[in-house]
Amino acid sequence: MSAFDLSGLTASYGGERVIGPLSLSVKQGEHIALVGKSGAGKSTLVRLIHERVNRDSSLVPQELGLVNALPVFHNVFMGQLDRHSVWYNTWTLIRPFMSDKEKVRELLQDLGMSEKLWIPTLSLSGGQRQRVAIARALFRNASLLLADEPVSALDGPMAHLVMKRLSDGFNTSVIALHDVDLALSYCNRIVGLEDGQIALDDTSDRLTATDIMSLY
Numbered sequence: 001m002s003a004f005d006l007s008g009l010t011a012s013y014g015g016e017r018v019i020g021p022l023s024l025s026v027k028q029g030e031h032i033a034l035v036g037k038s039g040a041g042k043s044t045l046v047r048l049i050h051e052r053v054n055r056d057s058s059l060v061p062q063e064l065g066l067v068n069a070l071p072v073f074h075n076v077f078m079g080q081l082d083r084h085s086v087w088y089n090t091w092t093l094i095r096p097f098m099s100d101k102e103k104v105r106e107l108l109q110d111l112g113m114s115e116k117l118w119i120p121t122l123s124l125s126g127g128q129r130q131r132v133a134i135a136r137a138l139f140r141n142a143s144l145l146l147a148d149e150p151v152s153a154l155d156g157p158m159a160h161l162v163m164k165r166l167s168d169g170f171n172t173s174v175i176a177l178h179d180v181d182l183a184l185s186y187c188n189r190i191v192g193l194e195d196g197q198i199a200l201d202d203t204s205d206r207l208t209a210t211d212i213m214s215l216y
């Protein structure tokens with residue numbers, strides 16, 4: 001069964017084509033690493049996929065999209081804003097419900113930062129901010145994860161912990177990753193982009209780091 005099946009994907013900036021036209025069919029259970037050198041089109045492709053599947057996905061954009069003045073709790077809660085009434089969301093801004101607080105605290109604990117629950121995201125480090133965006137995606141609890149370099153600001157052990165949590169937490173994922181070892185360890189399919197076209201598409205168990213490095 002397909003998680004999504006997209007064709008005719010294209011993107012241009014200032015009249016210059018940077019993606020496609022290309023097609024991408026993703027089956028449930030596939031965890032895809034999007035790889036390729038800087039400028040190959042990975043972020044643009046993640047954005048295009050999100051535009052097409054939108055509400056059915058959890059998104060971790062490269063720029064994170066956090067509201068700096070709000071505490072970590074509220075930034076994570078935003079993952080479910082469209083699932084609740086205006087009344088529920090407004091009340092949560094003032095006095096969050098115990099069940100939501102517990103769920104968010106548990107997610108943050110998994111990501112090694114439960115003590116930051118009520119800290120404004122403005123005062124967090126880059127790696128902590130990245131984990132808030134990841135917690136927001138996990139809290140959304142969609143079956144499909146779309147993520148753009150979600151562990152780029154994390155140290156080695158934390159990057160592994162987060163990649164494991166993401167592969168356990170989502171049935172299907174498409175993750176732009178520049179770390180080839182993480183791609184091979186946590187994703188079961190590798191899609192390589194070159195100048196906005198798919199130049200490599202195979203299962204991880206049939207690829208080595210050297211095969212992937214040929215794209216760079």
Ligand SMILES: Nc1ncnc2c1ncn2[C@@H]1O[C@H](COP(=O)(O)OP(=O)(O)OP(=O)(O)O)[C@@H](O)[C@H]1O
Nearest residue numbers: 013014018036037038039040041042043044045176
């Ligand atoms: N806002 C923009 N305006 C003009 N050109 C853009 C814009 N965003 C991206 N591009 C161009 O589109 C192409 C693909 O960019 P994209 O960010 O998708 O690549 P990427 O593979 O994600 O790169 P990186 O690994 O550096 O994040 C590049 O040539 C880039 O210069």
